[in-house]
Amino acid sequence: MMTSITALNARRNVARRERDSFKPLLDDVYRYAIPFRKSTRDTGPAEKRVDQVFDHTAIDSAFRFAGKMQQDFWPAGQDNFSIEPGPIVPENQVDALKRELEPISKVCSAFFEDGDWDLAFHEMALDLCAGTGAILMNPSQEPEVLWEPISVPTEELLLESGPNNKIAGIFWDRKMTIQVMMDTWPEGKYPQILKDMQKQKPDTEVEVHVDTIWVGKDRRWNMIVWCDKHDKIIYKTQSRTCPWLTPRYFRVPGETYGRGPAMLAMPTTKTLNTAARLQLQAAAIAMLGIYTAVDDGVFNPDLAEVRPGKFWKVARNGGAMGPSITRFPDPRLDLSNMVLNELRMGVKATMMDQSLPPDGAAVRSATEILERVKRLASDHLGAYGRLVKEVTIPAVKRVIELAYAKGLISQDVAIDQLLVKIRVKSPLAIAREAQRVEKIVQWLQMVIMIMAERSNRVAHVEVALADIGGQLGVPRNYIVxxxxxxxMDKQEAAALAAQAALAAGGAPQGAM
Incomplete structure (x- = not known):
């Protein structure tokens, strides 16, 4: 299916109108919560980012949210997923399919052990604090590099909504030099005008558009690269999986972009910023003071310098008409401090910047551990399903396609969650599993306590414990x-039989 630049611009204009209506909300987040994620595309480098911020609580909480999100959802250096047989696979075929999928799962996990993914995920989590994150998962032609995931500021993207509330178009506007553009897409078809510019002045900046659209007829994603200097397609590629991750934390019905904790906390953040600004003004007034002066033609406030050792010429310092200069009463600061503390606590609570006692405590009770797990499971509970659907599953599907294209795996496995599924093994998923298996553990304890040695007549204790271990992410090689x-049952039966035979054979000798 051919796609023209005119058709792309029409879709871009629709996506731009929605982004423009959403932009005031993003501007507030960039101003007060994540100023260092605002793109330099329009302003250039070395822009002042925090000159309008008087309290850093929201900024600090945004970084803590990003770190917490990465630690809970995709921690570095851990086994966060596995590709396993689905629920409809016959029982006698599970082991064979599991052995077939295990090497594929290991290869896919190796992609995410790269530091580039950890960096991209953390930067994406900062944008996700505002509501929408973005990671571009590019293939790499270098033999020593598996792939090249990069985080893209949401401000540089235009998103188009598609069927079933899914993203159907991602339009990326970026500025780069001609030399960088040709190095990024060396196999592109460049017109003569760009080739001449590259020879004469390779550091000339051009506006490059990277448009990724879903073509429903072909069931494929098309990535198209073009620039304003040329109205033809420079580079085009096609893939089964989307090269973009565009997760949204929460989503208002009818909106394409997401809303995150930073937007939820924005009313309190603005109030906190205003209160902090007023407190600084009050402190400045308390230090320097405000003075009232009698208009007697002698004292001129415009010529009176406020500095130590300076003498002012006044008409009088007392008398029946009062002094010429009087200090205005200072504002109260204790009340503003109380308001600020309450506002800071509100911002931290909304942006999940709250923690239990440190993990490194000497002794932790079972109640504390349970509460820690419950807090972990409930913090992102509302957004967990969306994050799995828009981060974990598409990321693994993309990696499978890239690994197959590089010849690292023998087949392009289709993830349908029925025959082949992705089991999420992140700390957040384990916490949810811990809540689910808590009832099973309590039931097993009750059965063992009541039935004692005859508990196997009510519960398959060994099978249940082995299944719980697998659901909690315990490596399979540790589970019997x-x-x-x-x-083991055969060996125990043989040992008991040998003991019984030995006892039966030794009885007559013992009677003598």
Whole structure:
């Protein structure tokens, strides 16, 4: 299916109108919460970012939110997912399919052990604090690099809504030099005008458009690169999976962009910023003072310098008509401090900048551990399903396609969650599983307490504990398999039989 620049511009204009209506909300977030994620595309480098901020609580909480999101959802250096047989696979085929999927899962996990992914995820989590994040997962032609994931500021993107509230178009506007553009897409078809500019002045900046659209007829994603200097397509590629991750934390019905904790806390953040500004003004007044002067033609406030050792010429310092200069009463600061503390606590609570006692405490009770797990599971509970759907599953699908294209795996596995599924093993997923298996553990404890040695007549204790271990992310090589359990039963039965035979054979000698 051919796509023209005219058709792309029409779709871009629709997406731009929605982004322009959403821009005031983003501007507030960039001003008060994540000023260092605002793009330099329009302002250039070395822009003052915090000259309108008088309290850093929201900025600090945004970084803590990003770190907490990464630690809870995709911590570095951990096994955060696995590709496993789905729920409809017959029981006698599960082990064979599991052995087939295990090497594929290991190869895919290797992609995410790169430091580039950790960096991109943290920067994306900062944007997600505002509501919408973005990671571009590019393939790499270098043999020593598996892929090149990069985080893109949401401000540089135009998003188009598609069927079923999914993203159907991602339009990226970026400025780069001609030399960088040709190095980024060396196989592109460049017109003569760009080639001449590259020879004469390669550092000339041009506006480059990277448009990724879903073509429903072909069931493929098309990535198209073009620039304002040329109305033809420079580079085009096609893929089964979307090269972009565009997760949204919360989403208002009818909106394409998401809303995050920073937007939820924005009313309190603005009030806190205003209160902090007024407190600084009050402190300045308390230090320097405000003075009233009698208009007697002698004292001129415009010529009176406020500095130590300076003498002012006045008509009088007392008398029946009062002094010429009097200090205005200072404002009260204690009340503003109380208001500021309450506002800071409100911003931190909304942006999830709250923590339990440190993990490194000497002794932790079972109640404290349970409360820690519950807090972890409930912090992102509302957004967890959307994040799995818009981050974990599409990221693994993309990696499978890239690994197959590089020849690292033998087949392009389709993830349908029925025959082949992705099991999320992040700390947040484990916390949710811990809440689910809590009832099972309590039931097993009750059965064992009541039935004692006859508990196997009510519950499959060994099977249940092995299943719980797998759901909590315990490596499979630490869990006894059913085959190993049967072998143990055989050995125990043989040992009991040998003891019984020995006892039966030794009884007559003992009677003599």
């Amino acid at each position: 398999t059913p085959g190993e359990r049967q072998e």
